[in-house]
Structures are given as structure tokens and as C-alpha cells.
Amino acid sequence: MESTSISQKLDALYEFDREPVHQQHLHGVGNFLGVYAGEHIAGTEYVIGPLFVAHGVTASDFFLGLLIGNTLAVLSWAFVTAPIAVRTRLTLYWHLRKIAGPKLTALYSIVNAVMFCFLAGSMISVSATAIGLPLNMTMPTLTDMFPNSIEWVVVVLLVGAAVTALAILGFEKIAKFSSIASPWMILVFIAGAIAVLPSLGVQSLGDFWKAANEKIWTGVPFEGQTKFSFWHVMFFAWFCNLAMHIGMADMSLLRYARKWQHGFASATGMFLGHFVAWISSSILCAAAAGNVAPGPIAYMGAGIAGAVSVVIAGWTTANPTLYRAGLAFQVATPDWKRWKVTLVAGAVTTIAAVFPALMMKLLDFVAFYGLLLMPMGAVIVADYWLLPKLGLKSEYAASRSLGLSWPVLVAWLGTLIVAFTLPYEIFFIALPGWFIAVFLFIVLSAIQQRKNQSVAEGRIS
């Protein structure tokens, strides 16, 4: 009974986008170029570059890994997400509901919300490292799992309270401010990195590659850190937005695209945010003698503007993430007003942010987050393209009014169980995981549909 109530409330919450997008509301490619550039120049970019440096990536592995990984990410948006988005014109929620059933979609939304809270928490931690600068706060280090000072706890709590209050008061205004900030923000990343190049011995362009190999991406991991290879960089660059492209969450955005080719617009986010910004933050980390705290390294490169950019980058990306988490959590608290749910999501997020582990283990967390949601994307792809070719019915839960599709549930959980037992690091298991999810879903759908067909035929005869 409870889950029925939750799914009904969830339906009501997303009522406004129940219908496919109308022709007159479609957008051209320019809109998507801007949205992707803005979304992927976030506060976390200040952390990811330094973490690659800390894991001892070599310069050639880093550049080649980013080029190939980011290209694969763009291709995933263009060839996996966009074609289904422009054909269905539905959000992930409404499309998945037809395949998985309302109860399972509600469960997926709650899992997604918890992940959103942790992601927003890492962005609050990033902002706190800049706010703490004038207070001479002891910054968290790479190995800190727990708060290392009372100042850190107080600053994170204050930043978390401010971000939560703003998410409650004016989400739309912050989204607008975020779009204004993004062109400036990418320039701050670049300018900060250029300004510290002389301190790394770069006097001319010709010196760069030598400094890159000897002083920035040296190939030697920091003490206590594992060694990363080309494959780590490539798979991380490809899968750090796994939930969005192969996990299909960006159906909600790309359903507004006039053509599926607009999926290629994700290249602005990948090659500005996940290429230029990661290179820049790596350079800043090397110039700061291995310091990985975003606030100090940005200040060292760009002064006050750098510190402000860390605050803005963390804040503008934490806000919509927190807002989405609140929206998804609302299904579990049907009688609560939106502000109260956002407040609780903000409290969870802020408590998570107090632990620097969230920021310092961001690469692992992002990989885990994508992996957790990816099987649903595999199910959507298999349901749309493969089931009809195999003589099976797509959107079976909707056609049979099922509350929960057991083939989807087993494919989701089964994929995660199998994936986590594979003897590979977390960065490498999403790819085999996708094929496992597709295989499980197809086989189980065939069993479910043939069994139901036999029962129906038995009734007729």
C-alpha cells in the first residue's frame, strides 16, 4: 500500500512533464552547447585533475586517456541517449515507468536522490576549502577521511546551511546565475594554470611537455595512493557521467533536441570541463607542490578571483543537485512541503560534506554512482531497440499494468552483484556490467512474456 502511495505521489510530482515534448518547444543546438558547457565546469573539476596527479598518471596517459575517454562520452550521448530521447520525447522517469513499473521507478528515484546528496556534499566540501582561506583553516589532505579540525566542521556547516537555504528560496535564480558564471569560470581555470607555469619551469611553449612529464604528471603516485594508467583515465573520462549518458538520465534534457545529432553538443562540456579544466587543475596542484585542496590551489593561481570561482563553482552545481535530490525524496515523504524535504536533503548533504573522504575519494564515488544507475540505462536501450527485433513486447509493464517488472529488478540487482564480484577495479566494471544488464533483461523478459502468453493461451483454449 505504502509503495503505491509513493508511486502515485511521484507521478503527481512529475505531472508537468508527463506528455512528450511538443514540436514548438524543441530547441536548436546552441541551447545544448551552452547547457553542457555550464553543467560540466563544476567545482569538482578542481578536485579531479589533482587526484589524477596524486595517482601518478603519466602525461601521455593523461592526455591520450582524456582525448579518447571524452570522445567516447560524447559518442555515448549522441548514439545512445539522444536517439531514444528524440523518439520518445519523454523524461527518464516517465519512460522508465513504462518498462520498470511505477514501484520500481520510485525505488530508482530514491537511490538516485541519495547519490545526488553525496554528490552535492562533495561540492559543498570544495566550496568550504575556499571559504576557509581567510580563516587560515587547516585544509583536509588526501588521506583525511574524517574532519581534521573544528574550523573545517564549522565552515562546512555554514556553507551547507547557505546552499540549502538558497536551494529552498530561489532555485531558478541560481540556475540563471550559474549560466552567467560559466564563461568566466572556464577562463579562471585556464588563467590560473597559465599564471603558475613559470613556477614549473615553463618559460616558453616548448618547455611545456618537459615540465608536464617531469613536474606535473610524473608517473609517480603520492604516498599511499594507487598507480593509475591510461586505462584508468580513459574509463574515468568516459564513465564519470555514466548515469547521464549510458544511464539515460539526460533523456530528460535531450528530449527537447530537434535532432538526435544535438547529442554531440555534449562535446563542449567534455572538452572544456573534462579536458581543459582537468588539465588546468592538475597544473595548479603540481605548482602547489601536491596540495589537492581546491581553495588554496585556485588562490595560488588566480588570487581572489580563483577563490571566488571555487565557491561559485561548488555552490552553483550543489544547488540544482540538492534541488533534484529534494524532488526525488519527496516521494518518500508525501505530505511534506517541498521546502521541508529540501531542508532534510540539505542536512544529509551537509553532514556528508563534513567528511573530507567524500571529496578525496571523489573518483571512486563518481564511478560507484554511475555504476549503480547504469543498469537501468541498459534496460532502456534493450527494451527500445532489441526486444522488438526478438519478437518481444517493449514497455511491457505499462502494457500489462504491472506495478513492478521483475525482469528489470533482477537485471538491475543481478548486474550489480555480478559486477562487484568481478576481479577488476571499480573504474573497469561498468562496461561488462552494461552487457550483463542487457543479457539478463532480454532473457528474463523472454521468460516473463512467454510464460504470460502461455497462461493467456491456456485460458482461451
Added chain:
Amino acid sequence: MKIILGVAGAVGLLLTIVPSILVAAGQLEWQTHAHLMTAGMIVWFVAATWHSGLSKKT
């Protein structure tokens, strides 16, 4: 007005990026670059916010 704000915004962005290139070329002190970036930040946000407000009205 929109043109003036557009030019001001471009100046803000130039003040953000150009000083760093001069630092790398050994033509500017780091401290001056940091001050110019702060000025560029203020100019950019004032111009872009104002421009955005005007665009909304029209």
C-alpha cells in the same frame, strides 16, 4: 545599452585571461595579474547580469 554591456562583458573576460599570459611571458607581476583578475570578475558579473536583465525585458 546592450552593446555597451556586451563590450564591458568582453573587457571583463579579457581582464581575466590576458594578465595570466603576460605573467607567463614574464611581462607582469603575479600580484598585478591577481588584481586585474579580480577587476575582470567584477566587470563581468555586473555587465552579464545587467545584460541578462535587459534581454529578459525585451
